Amino acid sequence: MKNNPFWKKLRDYFSIYLPKQRSSSEKTIDTSHMAWNLLLRYLLQERGMTAGALEFESFTSELLTAFLDRMETVRHWKTSTRNNRLSCIRAFFKYASCTCPEAYVVHEDLRTIPLKKGIDSSRVVSHMAKDVIASIIGCIDILSPKGLRDCFYLTLMYDSAARNGEMLGLKLSDISTDNACICLFGKGSKPRLVPLTRETMAMFAKYKTSFHKGSDRSSPLFYTMHKGQKTPMSDDNVARFLKKYAIQTCSQNPHVPENVHPHMIRHSRAMHLYQGGMPLAVLSEFLGHEDPETTLIYAYADTEMKRQAVEKASESLPLTDIEMEFPAWEDADIIGRLVRGY
Template sequence: MKSNSFWKKLKEYFGVYLPRQRNSSEKTIASCHMAWNLLLRFLLQEKGIPASGLKFESFTSAILTEFLDTMEDRKGWKESTRNNRLSCIRSFFKFAAYTCPEVYTVYADLCTIPLKKGTDNSRVVRHMPKDAVAEIIGCTDADTPKGLRDRFFLTLMYDTAARDGEMLQLKLSDINVDNSTICLFGKGAKPRLVPVSKETMQMFSRYKSLFHNDSKKDCFLFYTKHRKEKTPMSDDNVARFLKKYAAEARTRNVHVPDNVHPHMLRHSRAMHLYQNGMPLAMLSEFLGHEDPETTLIYAYADTEMKRQAVEKASKDLLTANIKDDSPIWESQDIIDQLLRGY
């Protein structure tokens, strides 16, 4: 075995090249380690190739594609995982080809395997269920000035499905108390009039008495004080307090996702309105979309959610009594044995 050039080169790759010459991170080495363990187990145990018979030319694009397809089917690899494993395997052959010219033909053959394209996520809308939104807003402390400001900001943002930039540009005069509407200025400074709920208007009354008791009408609705001067609130400030409340809410409600951002409130409100029966044409006007086609993402997302729910229910039913047939040799660490004197 020690005279086999393939095994010698593989040991050099993991023992010298990655950690010392290339100075790869532990994460990169672990990823390559995993990829090669899976591939070697597949060849030795599943394909029945003896270790002494493994040579550079044993690795063809056909057999590597078979391995990737098998793992994708058995382990449910996503496209990104499959592509990562393929890159880890090919990187070894690229390394070997530098000192062993005969390996270059093998490397060139493996390079013909295309990376797998992922699912088109351009129409995927990340949004939250109503209980998650309520949990986040509920984490604000309305008994403190700052907490009241944050609660009103998040409530108004969700209620009107406003963009972050639209919220930060609001002036005190943009809210009409008489007819409970707000004037938002969207992309291209295009104005649109949006109705505001009675509950949100009541919160505005309390917020105004605390933050705008003597303000002029052209004062920014949301502001921070810097050297006693009122300055417009920044989008960084909004992202910061939303992240804080979302993290707290996540400990109470599993439906609160990771990486909650301000625009997710807009998506969530739009999705909830659509699910409650608001026609797409009206929703498009409510959101201030210049192109009504843009609003179709909510119809697609709602349909996709229903489809995934049906598929999951079917899968759970059909696979309930299926045993796991994963090979018992999947825990064997071949690379570790090689480095310790395989």
């Protein structure tokens, strides 16, 4: 396979192009790795192809469509996942087509595969009210070490509106006690500074005393012990303890959603800041949105602010002074005759 142009390009794509020339984030590279691992496994195990025989011409739009359909059936991919994996695979052929004419032909063929349309949920924001957030965090027993860790994690996540991936990637040095702020690394490893409240900083002091005595500043802020070493906490762990506390809170607060997930904390904080009067432009910077248009979802989704605006605009309208004339079909006898047909 050393002299196979396809394998050589694929190796260069992951070892040179993405990490060094494009400076892609680890998450972007991992997502692309996953897409290609699944595709190659499908070709070798289910289609009976051999690795040495794979070349650019092996990849056709019909073959790739069959792969995507198969993954939807077996792995229950959502429409967004299917489209994302398709984009990852096409991105490689776009890169390879610059120097390999045979890859250009394949790239043009794969471009004919349409992105699949799904339910448009772009303007739906799953969030929780302030009292629900307070109930979930308030039910945690901070007298236990794990309880203190979990409480500080959710408090910091809400205060900073951080993504779960940003939280898990934090180091001890990323929180500044001098400026009371946190440095978050968003998509594409782009940093942003977010101010923290006094309450969060006070909890950080307690957490640091319990979990980071003598720790190096480069230590992961949230960790689990593995073979005597501090390793960053996993997203599965976060989802697990958040779900546990949400279930505990259900008996006291009936408004706790059924499926509480970490990103809902970020959405909730963003919605509360918007409802509190933070301009969308500032909110966009606070959340680390590369495209300010993304932040508009909170304006679209906030029905309560729309209701208040409508009620305020309707205050001067003399609607209560209008004598309402009810239509004839309010008469039960007329409705009955209509149903009977005479």
